[in-house]
Amino acid sequence: MGSAIITAEGLGKKFVLQAQRERYTALRDVLGKKARNLLGGGGGQASTNEFWALKDLSFTVQEGDRVGIVGRNGAGKSTLLKVLSRIVDPTEGRVEINGRLASLLEVGTGFHPELSGRENIFLNGSILGMSRAEIRARFDEIVAFAEVERFLDTPVKRYSSGMYVRLAFAVAAHLEPEILIVDEVLAVGDAEFQRKCIGKMKEVSSGGRTVLFVSHNMAAVQNLCNTAMYLSHGQLVSQGPTDQVVAEYLRAADGSNGSELASRNDRQGNGAIRFTQLALCDGQGRSIAAAQTGADLRMDLHFSAGHGPLRNLHVAMGIDDVYGQRILHLSNETTGQIFDVADGSSRVSIHMPRCPLLPGSYGFTLFSTVNGEMADYLLNAGTFHVESGDYFGTGRLPAGDQGSFITDHRFTLS
Ligand SMILES: Nc1ncnc2c1ncn2[C@@H]1O[C@H](COP(=O)(O)OP(=O)(O)OP(=O)(O)O)[C@@H](O)[C@H]1O
Ligand SMILES: [Mg+2]
The missing domain is CATH 2.70.50.60 (abc- transporter (atp binding component) like domain)
Structure with a gap:
């Protein structure tokens, strides 16, 4: 532990939203833009179709941290991971990353659909800066983890979404990145695979490597992460120990209930x-x-x-x-x-x-x-x-960590 492996300062990402009625608004938009440019960029007069997905984000991640990133839909979590992965350029601010980074973002990024599973493993490895020998040394482990032996020479576009994610995760986690970034892909796998992934991420981080994990699954975040960041409307609301940050997030989510x-x-x-x-x-x-x-x-x-x-x-x-x-x-x-x-x-x-x-x-x-x-x-x-609540009026609370439901039932002995 100790040194900062990721430093972000004043990060901002602005999107320009597509006008809904393109034909109708095109000319006015163009004229509007020209006028703004003439006025020197129009500082302060924000155009209505501009939208800040991230704003004024500053934070550091320490080497070896397992960071959970939580927030409501549209909070900017995926955008942040894309900026850190350099798939998307920030509009403002800067990021400094001191390590080799592998990211697993939405299903589909990073893989070439026409290439086979085997070819994609080598392609991804070389993108990560690994030699063929290094990739070959990890190859069997990756294939075994992903459970895709039989489909190694099939183009990945024919894979089911589950197979695809398994392979993508296996590649990202086994190619020894110093920073592993994972965006919610676990939702696609079955429960068994989710457990495997969490276990693998723990293993990766216990080797001193850093993990950033976005999820709506608070149980998984609490299980894996030692520290967390809570984003809302593109801004960092809090950063700290996972339990505190998750509790704050849930309180806020409760308060607004989707307002x-x-x-x-x-x-x-x-x-x-x-x-x-x-x-x-x-x-x-x-x-x-x-x-x-x-x-x-x-x-x-x-x-x-x-x-x-x-x-x-x-x-x-x-x-x-x-x-x-x-x-x-x-x-x-x-x-x-x-x-x-x-x-x-x-x-x-x-x-x-x-x-x-x-x-x-x-x-x-x-x-x-x-x-x-x-x-x-x-x-x-x-x-x-x-x-939690007293479902049966017995003064005893149902176990909250056993399933999702309780229903009326009683016991008899014969
Ligand atoms: N390419 C884009 N063009 C325009 N707007 C975008 C683009 N990408 C993302 N956005 C917007 O930026 C905001 C943040 O999106 P982002 O995907 O980062 O949210 P998120 O926190 O990952 O949400 P979720 O929990 O639903 O995955 C959203 O309002 C989204 O609609
Ligand atoms: Mg997202």
């Missing part, structure tokens, strides 16, 4: 309605920051809609565990309660008696149709938190 939904621009559908917020209430309708196991729960989905009645409003909420596994799908189609909605409605509530979810954080996805057409679809809309 940023209204401003999300990664949604699909015709917009007949748009979800704006998930708010949690107890059985008496009082607002609560987190649900509680065994307590009546009401989940209010606030939405905005244009004028006119909504015919056949179908709303569905998918709930995922920390591994991204769908564990519940709640839909008013299944309950047989499709609504026709008069003007002025703004909320659909899901009533869940005796919440069966065990303590932990859960992700949710929202989907709706109006009159049979997709109205609003928000994948990974946000997270909410469940606190």
Whole structure:
């Protein structure tokens, strides 16, 4: 431990968003840009289609640290990893990296689809600056870890997403980088592979190498990382011991419960309605920051809609565990309660008696149709938190680390 292996100072990344109606706005945009340029770059008058994905980020990572990077969807986590991996140039600031870095970002980066698994291992190794002899020395271990022996000479474009990620992870982790950067790819693998990856990352870091790991899986982050960074809206909210940072992140996520939904621009559908917020209430309708196991729960989905009645409003909420596994799908189609909605409605509530979810954080996805057409679809809309509670009224709490659910049950002895 001791010396800084990554130093970032005043990092910023600005994206210029594509205008939605290209044809219509092109000329005005061009003129606008010209005018701004004439005014000397237009300091201070931010254009509406510019967007800072990272802003004013300064931090250091010590050699040998295992750093978890957490934050809501769109916080800038992946952008930060891309900047550190030099796939994306920062708009402002600078990064200094004192080591050979291997990164595993979205599925697909780094691999050439037409080349075989075997060829990709050599290609990646040489990109990392390794000699053929060094790569050959690690080759068998990589193939065994990835469990792709039979498909070594198949072009990777024919691999399943699971195989692809296994191989990509194996290459990144075994080619002895001094810094290993991993972005959430574990969500794609099965539980067994996830365990293997976490184990491998621990091994890599126990050899003194540095790991940066982005994940929405707080259990995995807490298991692996000794330190964490919490990003929000492209800025660093906190950095420190993992448990503290994760707790802060979960508190903040609880407090807002996806109230940023209204401003999300990664949604699909015709917009007949748009979800704006998930708010949690107890059985008496009082607002609560987190649900509680065994307590009546009401989940209010606030939405905005244009004028006119909504015919056949179908709303569905998918709930995922920390591994991204769908564990519940709640839909008013299944309950047989499709609504026709008069003007002025703004909320659909899901009533869940005796919440069966065990303590932990859960992700949710929202989907709706109006009159049979997709109205609003928000994948990974946000997270909410469940606190422990006395499900049976026995004064004993269900074990929170055993599965995702509790349900009514009793024991008999014969
Ligand atoms: N190439 C791009 N052009 C425009 N905007 C972008 C681009 N890449 C990312 N963004 C935007 O930058 C913001 C940060 O994105 P980023 O992918 O870094 O978030 P994230 O924290 O990784 O989110 P998630 O948890 O969903 O993976 C988002 O609002 C995203 O829409
Ligand atoms: Mg990301």
